[in-house]
Amino acid sequence: MVDRTDAKAYHRRKNAVRLLGIVFGITYALVWCWIAPAWMDRLAPALGNRWLALLCVASVVFLAQEVLLLPMSFYSGYVLEHRYDLSNETVRGWGIREVKELAVGAVLGAILLAGLYGLLWYGGRLWWLWLWFGWILLSVGLTQLFPVLILPIFYKATPIEDESLVGRLHQLAEGTGLRLSGVFRLSLSEETKKPNAMLAGLGPTRRVLLSDTLLDAFEPAEIETVFVHELGHHVRGHIHKGIVLSALAATVVIAGIVWRLGPYAGSDATQWSTAVAVLPQVFLVVLAVGFLSRPVVNAILRGFETQCDRDALTATGPEAYRSAFRKLGDMSLADPDPSKPIEVFFYDHPPISKRLALAGEAEADPSTSASAP
Numbered sequence: 223m224v225d226r227t228d229a230k231a232y233h234r235r236k237n238a239v240r241l242l243g244i245v246f247g248i249t250y251a252l253v254w255c256w257i258a259p260a261w262m263d264r265l266a267p268a269l270g271n272r273w274l275a276l277l278c279v280a281s282v283v284f285l286a287q288e289v290l291l292l293p294m295s296f297y298s299g300y301v302l303e304h305r306y307d308l309s310n311e312t313v314r315g316w317g318i319r320e321v322k323e324l325a326v327g328a329v330l331g332a333i334l335l336a337g338l339y340g341l342l343w344y345g346g347r348l349w350w351l352w353l354w355f356g357w358i359l360l361s362v363g364l365t366q367l368f369p370v371l372i373l374p375i376f377y378k379a380t381p382i383e384d385e386s387l388v389g390r391l392h393q394l395a396e397g398t399g400l401r402l403s404g405v406f407r408l409s410l411s412e413e414t415k416k417p418n419a420m421l422a423g424l425g426p427t428r429r430v431l432l433s434d435t436l437l438d439a440f441e442p443a444e445i446e447t448v449f450v451h452e453l454g455h456h457v458r459g460h461i462h463k464g465i466v467l468s469a470l471a472a473t474v475v476i477a478g479i480v481w482r483l484g485p486y487a488g489s490d491a492t493q494w495s496t497a498v499a500v501l502p503q504v505f506l507v508v509l510a511v512g513f514l515s516r517p518v519v520n521a522i523l524r525g526f527e528t529q530c531d532r533d534a535l536t537a538t539g540p541e542a543y544r545s546a547f548r549k550l551g552d553m554s555l556a557d558p559d560p561s562k563p564i565e566v567f568f569y570d571h572p573p574i575s576k577r578l579a580l581a582g583e584a585e586a587d588p589s590t591s592a593s594a595p
């Protein structure tokens with residue numbers, strides 16, 4: 223079993239870094255909201271081009287933030303993981319991953335900014351509506367392309383070679399309507415000792431990914447438990463529900479963006495510098511909406527996860543279920559019972575104690591686990 227003292231200490235430090243990151247992000251955006259107008263007054267005449275000015279402001283704000291956050295990222299992502307024996311990653315490996323994340327973030331950020339300001343300046347009266355549709359299309363596109371375009375940048379995924387295991391997993395998927403492009407072994411062991419699994423992609427790219435850290439440590443029945451849990455996300459339509467949830471969140475975010483940028487819509491050459499100067503306010507709106515909506519979003523996601531836990535419990539039984547989730551908790555040094563505020567703001571999965579409690583409920587009353595669709 224996991225050392226409760228170590229788990230509490232690990233998560234106490236992790237949560238402190240998360241809270242510090244939130245405070246830093248809001249403070250950083252507020253500082254830029256204050257200095258950006260005066261900076262743009264000097265920068266706009268010198269550059270004379272709205273797109274060049276937007277590139278300069280976005281690059282400086284983004285890169286300065288990444289540099290300032292680097293010590294915090296290193297402490298949380300490397301120092302703590304090694305201190306509690308959860309990582310296999312070298313300093314070089316950590317640095318390479320950070321560069322990759324920076325590059326992917328920069329590309330996605332450039333697409334979002336170009337789309338936002340392009341529609342603001344040239345999209346006409348309904349620019350905000352096209353922005354909403356564009357966000358939904360981008361969300362769906364990224365969901366579909368994630369396992370074949372973005373994930374391979376960071377981790378290698380190969381088809382699982384154990385034919386008997388793959389056959390059993392496909393047998394479990396029969397009758398669910400799930401068409402998988404494959405069940406893949408995800409190479410995480412060079413970076414971490416934590417097990418992981420996910421259902422990723424849409425349509426032809428949909429696949430189940432099981433980490434090598436999980437496949438090498440778990441018994442077949444335990445692997446089947448995790449697989450059925452991931453299968454439950456498909457059966458219950460959680461990916462599509464997640465897209466709807468993203469659309470609702472996008473509506474709130476875009477309302478905030480329209481509030482700040484709407485007065486500067488259009489291609490009037492006298493307004494573009496002010497529109498660019500408002501960019502930090504847009505960042506602040508996104509941060510505020512994300513922070514304030516987090517308890518609601520996390521509660522919905524924890525509900526999804528509990529449904530899939532019940533599906534796994536029904537399909538594989540309390541013994542395999544309990545064994546699988548104990549291993550998941552032990553190998554990840556999970557905090558078995560975090561405080562309620564921490565659970566509300568930071569947990570999109572139920573705490574491990576609540577997940578294990580489902581097995582006890584099923585043994586006491588078998589009808590409580592009979593919820594698989």
